[in-house]
Amino acid sequence: MTPGLLHYILLALGVAATIIAHPTPRIDTSTDLPSNSVHQSGGKHHIVLFDSTLPNQPSIDDVLSRLGLYPEHEDVVNHFNGSGFRGFSANMDAHCLDALAEMSDVAIVEEVANVSMVETRSTAPWGLERISSAGTISGNPGTLNFTYSFDTGSGLGAGADIYILDSGINTQHVAFQDRAQVKVLVGSVEDGTGHGTHVSGIAAGMLVGVASRANILGIKMFEDNGTGSSDVALKAVGYAIDSHMARRNQTGFVGSVMNMSWRVPKINAMNMAIKAANDAGVHTIAAAGNDAEDACTGSPASSGGTGGNGITVGSIDISNAISKFSDTGSCVDVYAPGSNIVSAYIGGDNVIRPLTGTSMAAPHVAGIVAYLMTANQSLAQDPPAMKAFLKDTGLRDVITGPTLPGDPRILVNNGIRGK
Structure with missing residues (x-):
């Protein structure tokens, strides 16, 4: 073998060895690769x-x-x-x-989010169409000629408990389908005024209510003639908190929301009780009040807005105008339908009638909270997050009429913008 040939072969082997030992470099596309990016299973x-x-x-x-x-x-x-x-x-x-x-x-x-179909329910009150649509609506507000749109994956509040702190409930009404029960703190087992039954129907009644599969737990804190006192109201709040705590680990339980469609002059004891409820994971909904004044002057309304993690609700009419009677201001979080709202009533098991007030606006929001708890369980026992979510998803720049300074002027929506 000639030296030249041997030299050629050795060079070739050297090249081959180099290729094996040092793979062909590739363009480095991982300049953003963090040093700790090794995948860990699950998540x-x-x-x-x-x-x-x-x-x-x-x-x-x-x-x-x-x-x-x-x-x-x-x-x-x-x-x-x-x-x-x-x-x-x-x-x-x-x-x-x-x-x-x-x-x-x-x-x-x-x-990744769940994808569900939108379903509609005809023969609904105007309030249900208002909270599930973005456009203007019109018609006779005293009828059931409107359409309610909702997410079929929401469960319509199944597993959620709605506490109605009020005058009791006509539990035999067909709207409640054996989902309603009452804890009596004062008076008889009957709803003497119909107020609590009407509020319950808006929150969770069949045909007339938002979360029509939720549990309805009435706490009767008003006498049969409609009178009440703040100490009994405090007792009602405490009962709801205790009941919620007892339910937390039960199978099928999702969360609790407390509706308070009443007002007293601002008292620190009531606001402390509302804070305790929020801290325990109970969502609290308060009517703003019907005196066309600052909602911050009353309780439990002053626990909402800038005043705490409660949710305070003002009233609008079918034209999106703030109801003339509604309290407004910085303690209000959202507005909901409150004028001429048709719902369940007393006097029979299928009686319905329209009532007006921020008392009717609040349970629309209580129903939406129950609806959202079953649709998004990360919100179920987190009142601050739920409050922020409602304000983020509400409709802005649609409400008309004067409000006091600091009022956010947000129209609540269930997340289905509809027509």
Whole structure:
């Protein structure tokens, strides 16, 4: 063998050895890769979409590899690799989410949401159409000629407890379908005025109510003639809190909301009791008051708005105008239908009639809270989060009429904007 040939062979072997020992370098597309991005199994289901404005989007394999994942991994659920957008969905914990947040070529990371169909219920009161639509509505408010739209996945409040602190409930009314019961603190077992029955129907009655599968728990704090006192009202709040605490670990229980369609001059004891309820995970809904004054001057209304985690509700009419009687101001959180609202009543098991007041506005919101608790259980026992959610999803710039300074002028909505 000539020296030249041997030299050639050795060079060739040297090149071959070099190739084996040092694989061909590739372009590094993982400059955003955090050092702690190894995937840990489990976590919540999230969608990840890449930045479509980039001239060269990363491949799905590339981004998954940065997380310590690969397309066939059991935690990778779906791939989106069409011409319109690119990304994937996967079960990921906070470790991966933190890593994705540092990647400049990732545009969106969101938790997967349930998709449900929207269902409608005709022969409804105007208030139900108002809280489930974005457009204007018209018609005779004293009829049931309106349409209620709702998310079929919401469960319509199934598993939620609505406490109605009021005059009692006509539990035999067909609107309640054996879902209503009453704890009597004063007076007889009967609803002497019909007020509590009407309020309960708006919150959770069949045909006339928002959350028509919720449990209705009346606490009778008014005498049969409609009179009441603040100490009995405090006792009613305490009873609701205790009942909620006893229910928390029961199968099928979702959460509790307390409706208070009444007003007393502002008293610190009542607001302290409302705070205790909120701290225990009970959502509290208060009528703003019917004196066309500052809602902050009364209780429990002053526990809402800027005053705490309670939710205070003012009244509008069918034209979206603030009802002339409604209290307003910085303690109000949202507005709901309160003028000429048809609901269940006393005098028979199928009697309905219209009533007017912020007493009628508040249970619309209590019903929405029960509805939302079953649809979004992260809100179920978190009153501050529920309050923020209602204000974020409410309709703005649609209410007319004067209000006191600091009033947010938000019209409550159940999340179905309808027609």
